[in-house]
Amino acid sequence: MDSNLVNLEDRLANVHDQPLIEFKHVEKKFRQMVAVRDFNLQIQNGEFFVLVGPSGSGKTTTLKMVNRLYEPTAGNIKFLGKNVTAYPINQLRWHMGYVLQKIALFPNLTVAENIALIPEMKGISKSEITSYSRELLERVQLAPDIYLKRMPAELSGGEAQRVGIVRALASKPPIMLMDEPFSALDPLSRTQLQDLILDLHHELKTTIIFVTHDMKEAMKLGDRIGVMHEGELLQTAKPVTLATDPVNDFVASFFKAKDVLTPLQYELNDVIADNDHIEYTATLPEKSVKFTPHENLNRVIEWMTQHQITVIYVFIKQTHNYAKVSTLDILNFIVHQY
Numbered sequence: 001m002d003s004n005l006v007n008l009e010d011r012l013a014n015v016h017d018q019p020l021i022e023f024k025h026v027e028k029k030f031r032q033m034v035a036v037r038d039f040n041l042q043i044q045n046g047e048f049f050v051l052v053g054p055s056g057s058g059k060t061t062t063l064k065m066v067n068r069l070y071e072p073t074a075g076n077i078k079f080l081g082k083n084v085t086a087y088p089i090n091q092l093r094w095h096m097g098y099v100l101q102k103i104a105l106f107p108n109l110t111v112a113e114n115i116a117l118i119p120e121m122k123g124i125s126k127s128e129i130t131s132y133s134r135e136l137l138e139r140v141q142l143a144p145d146i147y148l149k150r151m152p153a154e155l156s157g158g159e160a161q162r163v164g165i166v167r168a169l170a171s172k173p174p175i176m177l178m179d180e181p182f183s184a185l186d187p188l189s190r191t192q193l194q195d196l197i198l199d200l201h202h203e204l205k206t207t208i209i210f211v212t213h214d215m216k217e218a219m220k221l222g223d224r225i226g227v228m229h230e231g232e233l234l235q236t237a238k239p240v241t242l243a244t245d246p247v248n249d250f251v252a253s254f255f256k257a258k259d260v261l262t263p264l265q266y267e268l269n270d271v272i273a274d275n276d277h278i279e280y281t282a283t284l285p286e287k288s289v290k291f292t293p294h295e296n297l298n299r300v301i302e303w304m305t306q307h308q309i310t311v312i313y314v315f316i317k318q319t320h321n322y323a324k325v326s327t328l329d330i331l332n333f334i335v336h337q338y
């Protein structure tokens with residue numbers, strides 16, 4: 001095995017001072033057409049990074065340059081401080097799980113064999129592979145005793161997708177590249193898999209680059225979100241910052257707080273109950289704005305935006321106090337409801 005990646009685990013443990021993945025002035029042209037232009041980004045070890053943008057904006061192209069399915073036409077991509085081209089390509093890919101919108105399982109292998117393929121190549125023991133495969137299948141609601149011996153042709157589309165995700169996770173790659181992995185699933189499976197990927201991200205500290213069209217999915221999953229438009233990375237920021245401080249009209253319209261955040265069913269009460277950091281005061285400052293706890297959040301946000309007011313006070317009957325609630329408190333609350 002090439003020495004570059006042999007001590008990858010050790011090196012991953014020591015990357016605090018450098019980005020895990022770094023794009024420097026990356027460009028990708030297909031003939032004359034520029035699909036990605038002057039793309040600059042640093043992704044830290046353990047980060048959950050989400051790329052969003054309309055169809056054709058260059059998200060998939062960007063992702064495919066990380067595991068070298070495409071080569072940049074200018075600039076470079078570094079992994080652990082070295083150009084991705086410096087690593088043997090197969091080993092680079094072993095360390096980067098890749099999940100596509102439509103997963104292709106090997107049709108002549110059982111589910112168990114499909115899942116075991118890469119872990120076996122990595123030299124993980126059979127018993128460990130089996131027990132982790134079973135655990136992961138259970139976590140995506142596929143009973144292992146039934147599904148491990150099935151052939152891909154005997155799975156529904158959603159089941160095949162879940163097996164594909166399990167397969168990508170089975171070797172515990174330090175990096176996952178995920179290209180709209182849940183978009184073909186029904187809403188319930190989708191929520192379950194979002195929760196699973198968040199859990200695994202926290203448990204295993206996996207670094208994830210995740211592509212989606214869906215702003216709500218981006219808000220739920222991302223530590224940071226990058227917004228792409230016509231091959232350019234327009235803004236990279238925390239979810240709440242994108243909603244409150246978009247860099248231009250495109251980001252603002254793509255990410256209109258009002259549309260993305262639909263807190264229809266929530267009241268101010270919910271924001272206060274959910275937040276330990278809310279401040280209380282017995283006396284109101286001058287010119288402050290009061291609301292009742294049962295006020296609908298949608299109306300509150302609309303009103304605050306319209307009047308450009310960032311802080312309101314909510315009267316709490318039980319304690320005769322006022323809770324001080326900011327726009328940021330509300331947005332933070334909504335982001336965490338997805």
Ligand SMILES: Nc1ncnc2c1ncn2[C@@H]1O[C@H](COP(=O)(O)OP(=O)(O)OP(=O)(O)O)[C@@H](O)[C@H]1O
Pocket residue numbers: 030035053054055056057058059060061062213
């Ligand atoms: N192999 C290719 N050959 C030629 N043009 C390509 C190729 N792959 C992508 N493109 C073009 O590059 C641009 C960006 O495509 P890309 O697939 O990266 O977009 P995307 O943001 O992933 O879109 P979607 O949300 O629809 O998946 C598009 O105009 C596309 O037509």
Ligand SMILES: [Mg+2]
Pocket residue numbers: 059060061179
């Ligand atoms: Mg795409």
